[in-house]
Amino acid sequence: MKKTAVSTMIGFGIGIFCIISSIKMSGNFSSFLNWPSVFITVGGTTGAVVVSFPPNKLKTLGHVMRKSFRKVQYDFVKDIQTIVSLSEIARSKGLLALEDAAPKYADDEFLQKGILLIADGVGEDVLKKALRSEIYFAKKRHQDGHAMLDMIANTSTSLGLLGTYIGLIPMLENLEDPTKLGPLMAIELVTSFYGAFIAYVVFMPMSKRLKVMSADEALRKEFLLEGLTSIMEGKNPRTIQENMISCLTKKDVKKMGSVSKQIRELKMKGVA
Secondary structure, eight states: OBBBHHHHHHHHHHHHHHHHHHHTTTTTTTGGGHHHHHHHIIIIHHHHHHHHHHHHHHHTTTHHHHTBBOOOOHHHHHHHHHHHHHHHHHHHHOGGGGGHHGGGTTHHHHHHHHHHHHHHTTOOHHHHHHHHHHHHHHHHHHHHHHHHHHHHHHHHHHHHHHHHHHHHHHHHHTOOOHHHHHHHHHHHHHHHHHHHHIIIIIHHHHHHHHHHHHHHHHHHHHHHHHHHHHHHHTTHHHHHHHHHTTSSOHHHHHHHHHHHHHHHHHTTTOOO
């Protein structure tokens, strides 16, 4: 079951709560409920997105939006321990023995694929090409999702400006009739509000979060690829560990040192 990122939910909640509270404090919530403004921003944005993307991409929009609320956190220390453990198996039993270890990592398709390729005896170039291709196409799929969210954000702000023109032009034509100025000005301002809300409170944050998640995923896969390549080259497990530790933050380095110490103690006791 996918976990929801609590911080993301809190962020959305804070943004929406503050805006709605500010509207209520202004004294007239109904002033911000304007159907012409809704048609301009929501209807116009929907039409533009439908025109811009094919049906097979549009079907994934809901999935893309839900994904921005998922909690994704990678444990690079655990990844190093995994690579070191695999390198120890490869050095003691040979690369073919890695095939028996592969089922253990069924929940990590990228890592499992790399392990099986090494066990199959492919060359280093083949390994890198296969895994880098997977990284590339994963990025491409993510970019398609970002593009839809960015399109919605950019279009809604532009249509908010369009709504300003729609309200402003008739308003200037009816300056002699004060009774018509209020409703026309409402369309002008509320449409801009809707456009800004849709863009800056909802879809831009979603898009930004997905871009960060995509970058983190690609970094982690490159990290694993470096370790898998080192295993194929037959490097010493200790050397592999030291090389990979150089990529960690200071906090993770301390964590790595603590975990390594515990493992050494267990091995001395014959537990690990």
